[in-house]
Amino acid sequence: MPDLSQTIAAVATPPGVGGIGVVRLSGPDALELAAKIWHGRDPRQSPAGRFWHGWIYDPASGEKIDEAVLLVFRAPHSYTGEDVVELQTHGSPAVLRRVLQLLLSLGARAAAPGEFTLRAYLNGRMDLAQAESVLALVEAESETARRQALRGLNRELSERIRAINQDLLDLLAHVQALLDYPEEGVEPHRARAAIDRALAEIESLLATAAAGRVVREGARLALVGAPNAGKSSLLNALLGYDRALVHHQPGTTRDYLEANMEIEGVPLVAVDTAGVRETSDAVEAAGVRQALEVASGADLILYLADSSAPRPQAPKLPWGRVIKVASKADLEPAWNDPEYLRVSARTGEGLNELRREIRRRLLGEAREGEVWITSERHQQALQEAREHLQEARHAPEDLMGMSLEAASKALARLTGEEVSEEVIARVFSNFCVGK
Template sequence: MRLRDPICAIATPPGKGAIGVVRLSGEGALEVAAKVWRGKDPRRLKGGRFTLGEVVDPGTGEVLDQALLLVFRAPRSYTGEDALEFHTHGSPAVLRRVLEALYRAGARPAGPGEFTLRAYLNGKLDLAQAEAVLALVEAEGDLARRQALRALEGAFSRRIEALENRLLDLLAHIQALLDYPEEGVEPLEAERTIREVSAEVEGLLAQARASRLAQKGARLALIGAPNAGKSSLLNALLGYERALVSPIPGTTRDYLEAPLELFGVPLVAVDTAGVRDTEDPLERAGVERALRIAEEADLILYVVDRSAPKPAPPPLPWGRTLKVATKADLPPLWEDPGFLPVSSRTGEGMDRLKEAIHWALLGEGGGEFLLTERQVEALHRVRERLLEALSLPQDLMGLALQEALEALSALRGRGEVAEAVVARVFQNFCVGK
């Protein structure tokens, strides 16, 4: 792929809109823009300034649209190159003709993520920040947005850089031990440094599940006996009536899904059929499906009516199950401190339940950083090499520490990073970003 020639792409989503944006970047981008622009010469404009004019076909001179042109001068642009944005009306026909005009003027279509790839290659972003760009574009919940923004601002990269520096210092001292034994580091000091870096890595890995759920969302299954209050609880969590509520047991024969967001995390709550022994084949099929849904869910709410006799619990994965006692506004027939009492009618206990759901899914803090699969794999390699280093005498630690350091550096895209790794990072980007 040529990585300096001018590229262009539509940067706004498909479909009609008030405004559409076409991006252009690369060596010669200003000259390309001058061929399709009727107004102030883009080659003479200062960076960061808008100008009003018309986009024209460079072959026929036909006016394609009135537009605003925004110029970014290298290196003060997203890509680090001369770059421009044409802000046109958001008609697909207009945007298509503007692209065709730029092709005729000498630009080529950008590949997926090529603008961000150029930003990485030109030192405007490191690889972790580039991954954060994609995560920010794809964020569906507010927590994922916050995590991605922290990574884009460099918080994750700075944490990794600090660990790299500690290992570099240790590696230098160990090398000094080989060349000048009297200059080496104390064995206990070396072990302490490795254990402290390992603890930092473990702390980052502990956030992997929270990061995945923040980005991809979670499934929340409501399981319980008929008439336990599952549908009412679902409606209370949603804040509107989604499920049919009836005092007749067994109203819900199949499952019902509804999206919601709690503490910035996108969830899909699933109301299921009441779980009980039954001879009705249709109801039995609903019970079996409910238990399968529970098995596949990220978190289960086991819902029991505390104003009725306590039923025998169904077979559930209790390690990811919250026990909820509904109808807390009615006199209880039993008490159990392991259950959270709530009332879907009055709202009693609902805030505590939401906080418990948040804690069960994400743990304390909800995850400071976004972590991609690639980053989790690299951190696992770092941890393995550090554990290996601890098992070796000091004069043999060097190779394991060097490999740990290389894995850390790969997180930011520093040092030797295989082309396949870079391609993997950018393969899911949209064209125009």
């Protein structure tokens, strides 16, 4: 764990050139160190939350380094719970390096990755689940990921976990009273009913884990079908611009092509594959094999069949992960099948319905307005709590309390109340320097 008596400093903006760069200080000497390089309103006398214009100087040589803005946050109401100073300079890497070097030469220590947020956790400004949500918010690449990270940061997950845990602790007290003072305890059937309520809450959260994984990691969507089924046209239509080559001649796609996109708030990589058919062409046959391999590893498959042509024989696919698409719906249909979504890449017919179905298949029944489990650590803690509660439900009264206590500790680890230093270090090692 870090030495909180030390003052830390880091560049808080990403590497590279920008209009503005930020150097952040946190710790007991933050105001004093900032005052040594600042010409302007004295940071030690500055009220919290006010911006001040001034200049950064090298105190040893008197050299002017940059024009800047200074912002002071005072303990315990800052992000870290300590005195914090932010120096906003021009976004030159040379300027930011020089300002950081000045602060380090005056006694600050270079911050470790995630140390500002770690200090916020250690100082009680946030729990561990909230801290992980900070990282998730920084890394969010889709609107759904952003909203879920913000729910975690707003304590929605933490409060729900604490409510479950408080009920378990109350039940544990009653079970212990049942053993020590039978007349004061709770009847066994009522204890098991309380356990069932906690299990239902945990199962509800775990049911969102699949959606949470998709939001966190993204999904792979494979477009598969016979040559000239309209796969490349559909990919371009979903993207909103031309990414794949479209030609009336069948077999123009010999290799697979990937494109990042977001559909209904879901981040995914769409893969346009070679047309699947029997062929004697060695190169095309390799493309067919590759297309089926890509499909087998995808989270979801769009199987396209040209509805304006005779219905092709479907290839072997994992049909539980397939959305069937009748393409070229703007043309006269040669066949109809209610299991297929009719879609036209040319007119846009069926595209919105297809987008909604992709979202539904990837996210399941997870509702947008609820908090999801997006962390593997959280999922493991909930699964462990569920196992202990299932043990408690079938345990005799004299052993029920042990399983309830173990379930409670598993839930407490999720918010960081019962967690080892090793776990804490692992969580914060994923952060960038300056956050």
